[in-house]
Amino acid sequence: MGKAERPCADHYGVRALSGASPSRRAAQAVDALRHGWPIAIAGAPVLLPIETGLAPQAKAARLLISTARAETLRLTNQREAARGSDPVLIRAGEPLDLAAALPVADPSLDLQTPLKGPFLAEALPWRQEAEVALELARIAGILPAFMVAPEHGGEPVALEAGDLAEFADPEALTIATRARLPIHASEHARIIAFRSADDLREHVALVLGEQDSGKVPLVRLHSECLTGDVFSSLKCDCGPQLDAALVAMADEAAQGGWGAVLYLRQEGRGIGIINKLRAYHLQDDGHDTLEANRRLGLPEEARDFPVAARMLELMGVSAVRLMTNNPEKVAALEAAGVTVTERVPHQLPANPHNAHYLDTKRDKAGHLLR
Numbered sequence: 001m002g003k004a005e006r007p008c009a010d011h012y013g014v015r016a017l018s019g020a021s022p023s024r025r026a027a028q029a030v031d032a033l034r035h036g037w038p039i040a041i042a043g044a045p046v047l048l049p050i051e052t053g054l055a056p057q058a059k060a061a062r063l064l065i066s067t068a069r070a071e072t073l074r075l076t077n078q079r080e081a082a083r084g085s086d087p088v089l090i091r092a093g094e095p096l097d098l099a100a101a102l103p104v105a106d107p108s109l110d111l112q113t114p115l116k117g118p119f120l121a122e123a124l125p126w127r128q129e130a131e132v133a134l135e136l137a138r139i140a141g142i143l144p145a146f147m148v149a150p151e152h153g154g155e156p157v158a159l160e161a162g163d164l165a166e167f168a169d170p171e172a173l174t175i176a177t178r179a180r181l182p183i184h185a186s187e188h189a190r191i192i193a194f195r196s197a198d199d200l201r202e203h204v205a206l207v208l209g210e211q212d213s214g215k216v217p218l219v220r221l222h223s224e225c226l227t228g229d230v231f232s233s234l235k236c237d238c239g240p241q242l243d244a245a246l247v248a249m250a251d252e253a254a255q256g257g258w259g260a261v262l263y264l265r266q267e268g269r270g271i272g273i274i275n276k277l278r279a280y281h282l283q284d285d286g287h288d289t290l291e292a293n294r295r296l297g298l299p300e301e302a303r304d305f306p307v308a309a310r311m312l313e314l315m316g317v318s319a320v321r322l323m324t325n326n327p328e329k330v331a332a333l334e335a336a337g338v339t340v341t342e343r344v345p346h347q348l349p350a351n352p353h354n355a356h357y358l359d360t361k362r363d364k365a366g367h368l369l370r
């Protein structure tokens with residue numbers, strides 16, 4: 001990279017960090033990306049998010065995208081990096097503004113907008129920092145694509161690559177409050193709300209039955225699905241699974257046991273509602289649920305199950321009977337120190353709109369579905 005192209009070259013890699021704690025710096029970086037402001041990860045050039053970028057004068061010849069996106073643009077091949085969410089540095093023939101860079105980031109523009117190529121893939125000496133940048137974009141719910149060292153990109157928020165681990169640390173989670181919550185399945189349900197200082201996603205647990213019964217509870221980890229949970233979307237099985245889990249727990253409570261639904265704010269397997277809806281658009285073009293995430297340059301699975309283990313710990317639960325068809329959930333809870341005494345299958349009837357989705361979960365994601 002030529003020195004003249006680096007704004008603030010004197011500070012490259014040694015940008016002054018604020019006095020904030022590491023997890024707060026990561027939170028500020030997520031906030032910055034969501035707002036369209038640049039970030040500066042120590043050891044890497046300034047990065048401006050292409051989707052949200054608020055810098056009309058910004059221009060850059062280099063862009064940071066994901067492997068999957070680079071494959072679509074025919075800039076790399078699968079052998080170079082196995083995961084679609086791995087970072088790739090590309091260079092355009094001439095500097096691009098944000099409008100010209102957007103089609104590089106957004107697969108929904110593939111057909112309607114010609115790319116300002118040609119692009120060349122370049123060596124990426126700051127790979128770890130680039131991985132952190134793409135992960136911060138995922139957490140912010142934006143497309144994982146950046147202008148690299150843009151001119152006129154604006155004042156960046158500084159952080160270190162290691163700050164992300166502190167931000168994601170489940171130990172930061174605490175119980176914020178509890179309340180009685182009569183629900184359709186049980187008039188005696190209770191709700192517990194959790195939060196952590198920097199990660200703004202607030203998880204909740206719904207508890208049915210008496211915890212002091214001494215029985216191992218029936219537990220369901222339910223990942224947020226706005227479309228399925230609220231609008232009863234037929235594209236997935238989330239809504240019926242949630243309803244059936246609550247009914248099963250009410251039955252359990254009626255028999256002297258108890259159950260808990262942990263409602264995890266990890267919409268779209270962790271990519272956020274907007275990127276999930278982008279994935280739905282790609283699914284309408286024939287891609288399956290995993291390919292669609294990949295084409296967006298996002299992980300196929302980005303949920304954080306250790307946070308669920310932490311919720312159980314805060315509730316005083318060390319062993320569960322887990323309602324799931326997903327062996328990864330069992331493995332993740334056990335890895336985080338929770339004993340899973342039994343996996344309770346949780347399969348609901350398919351419909352014409354979700355049959356292919358369920359087949360993909362069974363055939364490609366290893367879910368134990370018949």
Ligand SMILES: Nc1nc2c(ncn2[C@@H]2O[C@H](COP(=O)(O)OP(=O)(O)OP(=O)(O)O)[C@@H](O)[C@H]2O)c(=O)[nH]1
Nearest residue numbers: 223224225236266267268269276279289324325326
């Ligand atoms: N990215 C993406 N997320 C989806 C899609 N369909 C459902 N989801 C999300 O997937 C999550 C539910 O995960 P599933 O894979 O259906 O089920 P699971 O929780 O892993 O497994 P079970 O415990 O067996 O139900 C929710 O966060 C949904 O929002 C999709 O097509 N794309």
Ligand SMILES: [Zn+2]
Nearest residue numbers: 225228236238
């Ligand atoms: Zn769903």
